[in-house]
Structures are given as C-alpha cells and as structure tokens.
Amino acid sequence: MSGARKLYVKSYGCQMNVYDSQRMTDVLAREGFTETAEQDEADLLILNTCHIREKAAEKVYSELGRIRRLKSQAAGEGRQVLVAVAGCVAQAEGEEIIRRAPVVDLVFGPQTYHRLPDLLARAERGGKVVDTDFPVEDKFDHLAPAQPAALRARGPSAFVTVQEGCDKFCTFCVVPYTRGAELSRPVAKIIAEVERLTEAGVREVRLIGQNVNAYHGDGPDGRPWSLAQLLFRLAEIPDLARLRYTTSHPCDMGEDLIAAHRDLPALMPQLHLPVQSGSDRILAAMNRRHTGDDYLAVIEKLRAVRPDIALTSDFIVGFPGETEADFRATLALIDEVGYAGAFSFKYSPRPGTPAAARNDQVAEADKVERLARLQQAIDRDAASFNAGLRGRTLDILFEKEGRRDGQLIGRSPYLQPVQVMAPTSLLNGIAPVRITDLGTNSLFGTLARSPHLHDDRPTIASAGP
Numbered sequence: 001m002s003g004a005r006k007l008y009v010k011s012y013g014c015q016m017n018v019y020d021s022q023r024m025t026d027v028l029a030r031e032g033f034t035e036t037a038e039q040d041e042a043d044l045l046i047l048n049t050c051h052i053r054e055k056a057a058e059k060v061y062s063e064l065g066r067i068r069r070l071k072s073q074a075a076g077e078g079r080q081v082l083v084a085v086a087g088c089v090a091q092a093e094g095e096e097i098i099r100r101a102p103v104v105d106l107v108f109g110p111q112t113y114h115r116l117p118d119l120l121a122r123a124e125r126g127g128k129v130v131d132t133d134f135p136v137e138d139k140f141d142h143l144a145p146a147q148p149a150a151l152r153a154r155g156p157s158a159f160v161t162v163q164e165g166c167d168k169f170c171t172f173c174v175v176p177y178t179r180g181a182e183l184s185r186p187v188a189k190i191i192a193e194v195e196r197l198t199e200a201g202v203r204e205v206r207l208i209g210q211n212v213n214a215y216h217g218d219g220p221d222g223r224p225w226s227l228a229q230l231l232f233r234l235a236e237i238p239d240l241a242r243l244r245y246t247t248s249h250p251c252d253m254g255e256d257l258i259a260a261h262r263d264l265p266a267l268m269p270q271l272h273l274p275v276q277s278g279s280d281r282i283l284a285a286m287n288r289r290h291t292g293d294d295y296l297a298v299i300e301k302l303r304a305v306r307p308d309i310a311l312t313s314d315f316i317v318g319f320p321g322e323t324e325a326d327f328r329a330t331l332a333l334i335d336e337v338g339y340a341g342a343f344s345f346k347y348s349p350r351p352g353t354p355a356a357a358r359n360d361q362v363a364e365a366d367k368v369e370r371l372a373r374l375q376q377a378i379d380r381d382a383a384s385f386n387a388g389l390r391g392r393t394l395d396i397l398f399e400k401e402g403r404r405d406g407q408l409i410g411r412s413p414y415l416q417p418v419q420v421m422a423p424t425s426l427l428n429g430i431a432p433v434r435i436t437d438l439g440t441n442s443l444f445g446t447l448a449r450s451p452h453l454h455d456d457r458p459t460i461a462s463a464g465p
C-alpha cells in the first residue's frame with residue numbers, strides 16, 4: 001500500500017487507554033497513517049477496548065457489527081480495510097474475538113503496541129493476527145514520540161503513563177489479568193517525555209497508572225523514587241504549571257505524597273481516591289486491604305494539609321453478599337467525606353475473578369435501587385462542593401473553544417469544566433476567572449481581569465486558589 005493511509009482509533013475505558021491510543025497513533029504516523037474521525041474513510045480501524053464491566057466489553061461487539069457492513073462495502077469497491085481490537089478485551093479474550101466477530105483481522109493486548117507495524121504487515125498479507133504476550137521488553141522504550149504538531153492538536157493538558165499494571169488483585173477486578181504485573185517507568189524517561197510535552201505547549205500533566213501512587217520507578221540516583229519525589233522533580237520543568245495524578249489506592253497514600261499536597265503549588269488540590277465500599281466486611285471480601293476508618297484517616301491527613309482538596313471516588317454497589325446494612329455503611333462514609341463527585345457502578349461479575357464465582361450474588365433490582373440512592377447522595381455533595389466555589393476567583397486552564405461563539409472551556413484547579421466568554425488568545429493559557437453560576441456538569445465564570453490580548457502565553461498563575 002502507498003499514499004496516506006487513514007487511521008481511525010476509538011478508546012473505551014480508562015485514561016490509560018486514551019494514552020495508549022495516542023501512542024498507537026504516533027507509531028502509525030511513522031508508517032504513513034494520518035488520523036481520521038470518520039470510520040468510513042479509514043483503512044485501519046482500531047478499537048482500544050475495556051473489559052472492566054460486562055457492558056464495556058459488549059459495546060465492542062455492537063461496534064464491530066456496524067464495522068462489518070463498512071468493511072464489506074469497502075471490499076466491494078476493491079479497498080482493503082483492516083480491523084483491529086486492542087486493549088483489555090483483546091488481552092482477556094484473545095482469538096475468541098475473531099471467532100465471535102470474524103470481521104476482526106488483528107487482536108493485540110496492551111503490552112504489544114510497539115510491535116504494531118510488524119503485526120500490521122502480517123495482517124496485510126492476509127490471515128488473522130493475534131498477539132497477547134506480555135513481552136519482556138518495555139513497550140514504552142519502543143514507542144515513537146509524537147510530532148510537535150500532533151501534540152499541539154491535543155491541547156494544553158496531557159496524560160503521561162508512569163505506572164502500569166496492578167498487583168493488588170481486588171476480587172472483583174480484571175485489571176491485574178489484562179494489564180499484568182505492576183511496572184513503573186524510570187524517572188529519566190518520564191522527565192524527557194514531559195519536557196517534550198511542555199516544549200510543545202503543554203501546561204498541565206496528569207500522571208496516570210492503574211495504581212499510580214504505588215509508583216516506584218528507578219531514579220537518576222539508582223534508587224527507586226516515590227510518586228512524591230517524581231512530582232517534585234517534574235514541578236521544576238519550566239512552563240509546567242499543573243500536575244495531577246490518577247488513580248490512587250488508599251493503601252499507597254504515603255506521608256510524602258500527602259505532604260506534597262501542602263508543599264507543591266503545582267500539584268492541584270484534587271484527588272481521585274476510590275474506596276469502593278464503606279463496609280469493612282465488604283472491603284475485606286473485596287481484598288481492598290483497608291477498613292473504612294483507615295480510609296477516613298487518610299482523608300483527614302489530606303484535609304489537614306489541604307483543606308479545600310476536591311475528593312472523588314469510585315463505588316461498587318451490589319458486590320456479592322452486600323446487605324442493606326453494608327450499603328448504609330457506604331452511605332455513611334459518603335456523608336462523612338463529602339465528595340466533590342464520584343463514579344458509581346453496579347457490580348458486574350467478571351470471568352476468572354474470585355468474586356464472580358461466589359454464590360451470594362445480589363439481585364439486579366437491589367443493585368439498581370442502591371445505585372440510584374448512592375448517586376443521589378453523591379449529586380447532593382457535588383452540588384454543595386460546587387456551591388462553595390460561587391463568587392470565588394480560580395485559575396482556569398483554557399483547553400478548547402466552547403459551543404457558543406466567543407466561549408472557551410477550561411478547567412478549575414479542582415478539575416471541574418468552566419465555561420467563560422474569553423478571547424481565543426487565552427486558549428492553552430491560564431487566567432483568573434470569577435465563578436458566577438453553577439450548571440449540572442460545569443461551572444460558569446467571567447474573566448477576573450482584562451487579559452493581555454496580544455500575549456499568546458498569558459498569566460502563568462500560581463497554582464493555588
């Protein structure tokens with residue numbers, strides 16, 4: 001094949017997949033692929049999939065049904081279209097995917113993306129390709145860096161994977177099986193990547209990992225560095241205004257990381273710290289390795305150093321054996337914490353995980369009812385957190401243009417989207433905004449002082465509110 005081939009990538013699931021999709025796009029750019037948002041003009045379609053809940057995995061098969069029609073249409077026009085399934089469904093189901101959806105040409109797991117050009121060449125010669133190895137070499141060492149133009153198009157906030165995989169084995173979760181053992185990238189490689197990003201205009205970096213606060217990558221001094229050490233080092237990079245990290249496990253919230261929330265202005269006052277349940281009995285059955293009180297003790301320490309910190313969590317309702325009393329303990333914990341938001345899910349039995357084999361599964365109707373009650377509690381708390389921001393002036397990082405003319409959308413230090421009437425010269429920069437109104441999913445504000453219209457890199461504001 002020659003000429004500019006087109007690539008369509010769709011990401012499901014977590015931010016690790018978003019990051020991986022960008023890396024795949026970068027690798028394939030070297031092979032002459034340009035990205036498209038239109039499925040029907042693509043020569044290669046990649047679905048980067050998620051296996052975390054049954055619904056997530058099923059979405060992939062319905063999408064593949066639609067793609068099957070596209071592919072046969074293209075074949076009628078004499079055009080070869082390749083269809084690939086990557087990510088966690090690929091890792092978990094392997095060639096079963098091709099049996100179930102013969103439209104698929106390639107199946108490859110999250111640790112093999114650096115082999116993509118080779119896998120693709122094999123698929124182009126005809127025949128199905130499946131690669132779900134956990135190779136000994138590190139995929140990150142072989143992945144192409146993005147071109148500056150591609151980086152700029154992705155905006156001023158970037159994800160950087162610093163840690164992958166998980167050794168925790170919560171009894172409900174597929175991640176240890178789909179992503180493999182926990183692995184931290186070396187500090188020097190992360191610094192180099194973040195420097196490349198900031199040189200291309202990135203102002204905010206979100207360090208990501210399934211268990212990001214368990215980070216322990218090799219430091220330049222030959223010792224393993226903690227996430228806090230890494231954050232302090234990254235904060236020295238010129239023009240990097242904001243740092244965040246996600247997702248954290250309560251057991252790995254070290255003292256130095258908590259202290260960083262006090263001492264590091266670039267570290268935003270926001271933390272996603274999933275607790276899953278407020279019942280000690282359920283937490284033990286989930287193998288979470290902490291109690292509700294342990295979790296609350298961490299929250300107390302965080303609030304002691306950063307009283308305004310916005311806390312969010314994940315919750316699972318209807319874990320096997322969960323009673324009404326267990327569920328009420330979760331509601332009590334929510335009351336105690338006062339979250340700024342949360343993701344909540346009905347327990348979904350996943351093949352191969354210990355909890356799925358239990359014979360005390362909770363009835364669907366109970367899960368539905370508990371989920372609604374939990375979401376009500378979270379919505380109430382989120383609204384009250386946001387109400388506390390009305391009238392305050394916050395530094396907003398402007399990420400994109402809004403739907404209305406003259407409107408920009410940015411994010412507050414607490415991570416809420418904020419809609420502001422502002423000149424496009426402020427895009428990719430930080431400026432103070434007074435919060436005037438609260439919407440359901442975002443805040444509204446006005447510029448707190450007139451911006452320097454001719455300065456394309458506006459206020460490098462201090463990080464705190």
Ligand code: SAH
Pocket residue numbers: 052053172173174175210211247248249274276314315316345346347348349350
């Ligand atoms: N590593 C993170 C999150 C991993 S998955 C952590 O340790 O918290 C993201 C969220 O999906 C989890 O926090 C959990 O709330 C949810 N989840 C995972 N497995 C699930 C399952 N089998 N059913 C329902 N929700 C699940």
Ligand code: SF4
Pocket residue numbers: 166167168169170173174175176210211249
């Ligand atoms: Fe899954 Fe638990 Fe690991 Fe999070 S800590 S990825 S929930 S096994």
Ligand code: F3S
Pocket residue numbers: 012013014015016017049050051052087088174175178179210
């Ligand atoms: Fe889903 Fe895999 Fe992420 S299962 S949540 S895409 S690690």
